[in-house]
Amino acid sequence: MPEPVTLTNGVMITPWVGGTSLAGRLRADPATLTELLAALMDDLAELHHDPADQLRQVASPQAGRAMPLVVATALNRSATDIPARQSMTAEAGELRALVGTLSTRLARLAPQLDSTMFTRAGVAFGQLTPSRVRYTDPHSRAVLISPILGPGGDLADSATLLGHLHLFAVTCPPALRSDLTEGIEAWLSGRLAACRSTWREWLYAVLTLWTATVHTAVLDALTLPLDLATARLRAHPLPALTVLDSLTRDLRRRGPGAALNATLAALTDTVEHDNAGPAETTTPR
DSSP, rough: EEEEEEEEETEOOOOOOOSEHHHHHHOOOGGHHHHHHHHHHHTHHHHHHHHHHHHHHHHOOOOOSSSHHHHHHHHHHOOSOOOOGGGGGGTTTHHHHHHHHHHHHHHHHHGGTTTTHHHOEEOOOSSGGGEEESSSSSOOOOEEOOOOOOTTHHHHHHHOOOHHHHHHHTSOOHHHHHHHHHHHHHHHHHHHHHHGGGHHHHHHHHHHHHHHHHHHHHHHEEEETTOOGGGGHHOOOHHHHHHHHOOOOOHHHHHHHHHHHHHHHHHTTTTTTTSSSOEEEEEOO
């Protein structure tokens, strides 16, 4: 985080952070995705695994909330949130039906989460998006902007960041999407191998939080028309939701390993064309 310059009424004021965002660096060189994500998670290691007691208290979940905030928020969203003006578009019917289907699936996936995975973890930075990760120069460490601290540690931040990389990838040209997806696959392969016997539980939780992140972001884009940062997603929400359809369908029917393979294929738009089968690197044996 940037160094604070003052504290006013409990609000920490920091200088404006310039430089290039994670999104900008990935557009310029998508092959660096695995390296950048690994370095970012290393920078967050203390927060994720050994946070100060004061930070744990700030990030502790509200009484009565057993699941991460991103999931609880997504469960309160539905197709009825889509403004009436969307009914004027040709894709409105498909959009509403797909949002409704995804809401139903998420409501069935969320109760299967193991809440102890989040409560016994460290602190999550929260809202970890490519635009909130900035580099003041090509060789600097990342500077993280606007934390929303919460429980879940590494797991929650990994899932949130993957959800936002999903949203970023579907707006990119095909070649860049392919490179980004390969980077996501390579990074996840390392993480899953490190989980060893618990990789299925970890991946199930990551994919469920990934789903909640994308679901909420799309509905926010549709309901907050003044947000210029989401204009492209608001204009074309179906690509992001179509990939999410593959993720949630396979997560419910076939489990997390198959769901990850289907999601990576959908992100590169090869679901109908790639007959090579699932990538073996995505799920450890």
